Amino acid sequence: MEGNPTLRLRVFDLNCWAIRYLSKRRQERVRLIGDMLHREDFDLVLLQEVWSEQDYNDLKVKLGGCYPFSHYFRSGVIGSGLCVFSKFPILDTLLYQYSLNGYPYMLQHGDWFCGKSVGLVIIKISEIIFNVYVTHLHAEYCREKDAYLPHRLVQAWELAQFIRHTSKAADVVLLGGDLNMHPEDVGIRLLRGWTGLQDAFVEAAHFEGCEDGCTLVPNNCFTDKSGLLPFPLGIRIDYILYKAISSYVVKCEELKTTKGAAPGMDVPFSDHEAVMATLHIQRQGQAAGTTFGTAEPTLADVVTEARTEVGVGLQVAQRQRYSSGRMALLALLLLLQAAAALGVLVGMDAGHPFPKLSFCLLAFLAIGVLLLATGLHLFHTMEVKMLHGTEEQMRMALRALQERP
Amino acid sequence: MEGNPTLRLRVFDLNCWAIRYLSKRRQERVRLIGDMLHREDFDLVLLQEVWSEQDYNDLKVKLGGCYPFSHYFRSGVIGSGLCVFSKFPILDTLLYQYSLNGYPYMLQHGDWFCGKSVGLVIIKISEIIFNVYVTHLHAEYCREKDAYLPHRLVQAWELAQFIRHTSKAADVVLLGGDLNMHPEDVGIRLLRGWTGLQDAFVEAAHFEGCEDGCTLVPNNCFTDKSGLLPFPLGIRIDYILYKAISSYVVKCEELKTTKGAAPGMDVPFSDHEAVMATLHIQRQGQAAGTTFGTAEPTLADVVTEARTEVGVGLQVAQRQRYSSGRMALLALLLLLQAAAALGVLVGMDAGHPFPKLSFCLLAFLAIGVLLLATGLHLFHTMEVKMLHGTEEQMRMALRALQERP
Numbered sequence: 001m002e003g004n005p006t007l008r009l010r011v012f013d014l015n016c017w018a019i020r021y022l023s024k025r026r027q028e029r030v031r032l033i034g035d036m037l038h039r040e041d042f043d044l045v046l047l048q049e050v051w052s053e054q055d056y057n058d059l060k061v062k063l064g065g066c067y068p069f070s071h072y073f074r075s076g077v078i079g080s081g082l083c084v085f086s087k088f089p090i091l092d093t094l095l096y097q098y099s100l101n102g103y104p105y106m107l108q109h110g111d112w113f114c115g116k117s118v119g120l121v122i123i124k125i126s127e128i129i130f131n132v133y134v135t136h137l138h139a140e141y142c143r144e145k146d147a148y149l150p151h152r153l154v155q156a157w158e159l160a161q162f163i164r165h166t167s168k169a170a171d172v173v174l175l176g177g178d179l180n181m182h183p184e185d186v187g188i189r190l191l192r193g194w195t196g197l198q199d200a201f202v203e204a205a206h207f208e209g210c211e212d213g214c215t216l217v218p219n220n221c222f223t224d225k226s227g228l229l230p231f232p233l234g235i236r237i238d239y240i241l242y243k244a245i246s247s248y249v250v251k252c253e254e255l256k257t258t259k260g261a262a263p264g265m266d267v268p269f270s271d272h273e274a275v276m277a278t279l280h281i282q283r284q285g286q287a288a289g290t291t292f293g294t295a296e297p298t299l300a301d302v303v304t305e306a307r308t309e310v311g312v313g314l315q316v317a318q319r320q321r322y323s324s325g326r327m328a329l330l331a332l333l334l335l336l337q338a339a340a341a342l343g344v345l346v347g348m349d350a351g352h353p354f355p356k357l358s359f360c361l362l363a364f365l366a367i368g369v370l371l372l373a374t375g376l377h378l379f380h381t382m383e384v385k386m387l388h389g390t391e392e393q394m395r396m397a398l399r400a401l402q403e404r405p
Numbered sequence: 406m407e408g409n410p411t412l413r414l415r416v417f418d419l420n421c422w423a424i425r426y427l428s429k430r431r432q433e434r435v436r437l438i439g440d441m442l443h444r445e446d447f448d449l450v451l452l453q454e455v456w457s458e459q460d461y462n463d464l465k466v467k468l469g470g471c472y473p474f475s476h477y478f479r480s481g482v483i484g485s486g487l488c489v490f491s492k493f494p495i496l497d498t499l500l501y502q503y504s505l506n507g508y509p510y511m512l513q514h515g516d517w518f519c520g521k522s523v524g525l526v527i528i529k530i531s532e533i534i535f536n537v538y539v540t541h542l543h544a545e546y547c548r549e550k551d552a553y554l555p556h557r558l559v560q561a562w563e564l565a566q567f568i569r570h571t572s573k574a575a576d577v578v579l580l581g582g583d584l585n586m587h588p589e590d591v592g593i594r595l596l597r598g599w600t601g602l603q604d605a606f607v608e609a610a611h612f613e614g615c616e617d618g619c620t621l622v623p624n625n626c627f628t629d630k631s632g633l634l635p636f637p638l639g640i641r642i643d644y645i646l647y648k649a650i651s652s653y654v655v656k657c658e659e660l661k662t663t664k665g666a667a668p669g670m671d672v673p674f675s676d677h678e679a680v681m682a683t684l685h686i687q688r689q690g691q692a693a694g695t696t697f698g699t700a701e702p703t704l705a706d707v708v709t710e711a712r713t714e715v716g717v718g719l720q721v722a723q724r725q726r727y728s729s730g731r732m733a734l735l736a737l738l739l740l741l742q743a744a745a746a747l748g749v750l751v752g753m754d755a756g757h758p759f760p761k762l763s764f765c766l767l768a769f770l771a772i773g774v775l776l777l778a779t780g781l782h783l784f785h786t787m788e789v790k791m792l793h794g795t796e797e798q799m800r801m802a803l804r805a806l807q808e809r810p
Contacts, residue, residue, distance in 0.1 A: 161499055361769070396498065
């Protein structure tokens, strides 16, 4: 970087929708993604929903020539689905698993099983230290009645805190991923405000792609059309965010998205559109101060708004903890009663099979309910703890914001 | 710090053994701890096993005058048990929950329910930024056949990585806690080697307390004497570790431990002895380089040793995953068979109650085993993922160590 030349960095981000047995035409699409990455020759590739390690290994073999460095983040039952391919050596990695991530009993949603996380890889290019974060937050299944909003807000807060605490020695911070939040949502405002990250779509000097930068669009053949009815253009939930920390300036020269099926192909890469940014990084004379991304009074409002939502989630979790505890207690009483009745019936002859059978069934039912309710109670106790902890942290943050001169 | 004067910092660390309903004379001891902390007037107090938030709140009220700043870290079902009291403002906090922490079905050990974590608080004293970490690692229940060693090693590795990644902008790093490892154990060597942290006991110019700095000693009336039989002096598992990162030097002037019951009292503060360090922090001319704590070839040996142990844990976890999966499959077959038999019997009269009852019982048993085995299978799948991920990270670290000039 002598004489302050510019470093040009091409970053690719895509939620690949590569769930084994469930995602349509998965292997074909992973092959297409690999071909395109090989052809396009990006500097940095951030992928989500690569749930199968076999798919990652196939990509690694195919891309070994142009992206010699890569990392796959393991977590949860299925895996975090996060991986990074890079032209430049990866110096170090760290994984932070979000403390809340939906409910194990919501099998139809399944987010809990993925162990949603943020992965950090540290890369050095021409003496510039890049902290590159890749993440995937909890999905939004129903925007009108979003039961997962408090969990997603806890994740957005933990993501922001993790970035702030781990990026202090970095020159440039990059975050790519499926944040499952619209640009105006409180979680995005919180993340951007609290970290100072800039949105490549907003900052880009030149844009090419789906209207409004949407990454989940109705004319992609794999998207769920009913969920997009209120948004005829689609929604923007995949992002590339960035900021310079030390004496560098980052500018987004160009942002592109894919647009459904690629030319000459009948199948898109994924149900999401890819986001591709060309960034310019240049050294400037003086170090930038560590400021927030939003004016402080506005940021305080955002934190307050997020804290209120977390508080609502806390109340729901407390109610669920209470009712599961009560259910466990009732099941225990039922079990004791069934056991007592069986004890009395044991001495009687086999001529009255009905009560013995039904008390047996009752006892088994009670055991089942007891185990289930106890599990639920423990889970919701943890949920209450984490929501409470986050609310407390946000309260501390608000106090710090208010006390700043 | 003009003219490079010295900052003197008195740090207190104690595993309080304050488990509600289980720890003996808990409330009395928490009161005594509070009285002593009030009297002794430390700068920084790091506590573990404060499981009850009520105990924390009581301490907070009592210590509000001399330690106006405090933080309680919430996690897991019971809570992390970690809290910090400080004379100086706490600027920020972050919690990292370890990815592995024992097994939920080991109810008699219970570590899983505590959500063992490392808590970070950032404190600024006379313009010096302190990153203060407090933690408590998984207990060792049987030293000869320590089934939890791989989990504790994963925790030690995650602790080291978390400290390295979050402390880059700090001037001084302090770590206090119950690490549940002897000074020569591979986990401690890994933690110290990989972070460069120094052991206050080893470095102290003056020491006063239990012989060899032991913190779990046989003449404490609450300790389990049988576990300490091979160690007549006791063991040292509670530590204060430190290092300077930027242009500061940290020296340990004095280290003390409590010695069983305090003078004039019939009850010790806890089953552990407290560790109290007096540190001197002084600015020096030039910034210290970020070096490892151990010479690199030795460090590579330590990482290799740790990686081998994690690999052993991985094999065990893979076997457990396999056998729980097989058990789930057998239970499913049994359930199908019982259901089929019940289907045949349904049309028959009630004169043959025996088979119906026993097939009902069989079906319920099969459901129970199926649920249990599936749960275990999911848990061990996560365990395999995390052990595998850690092994991979250690492999990367080894490569980086070997590639250094």
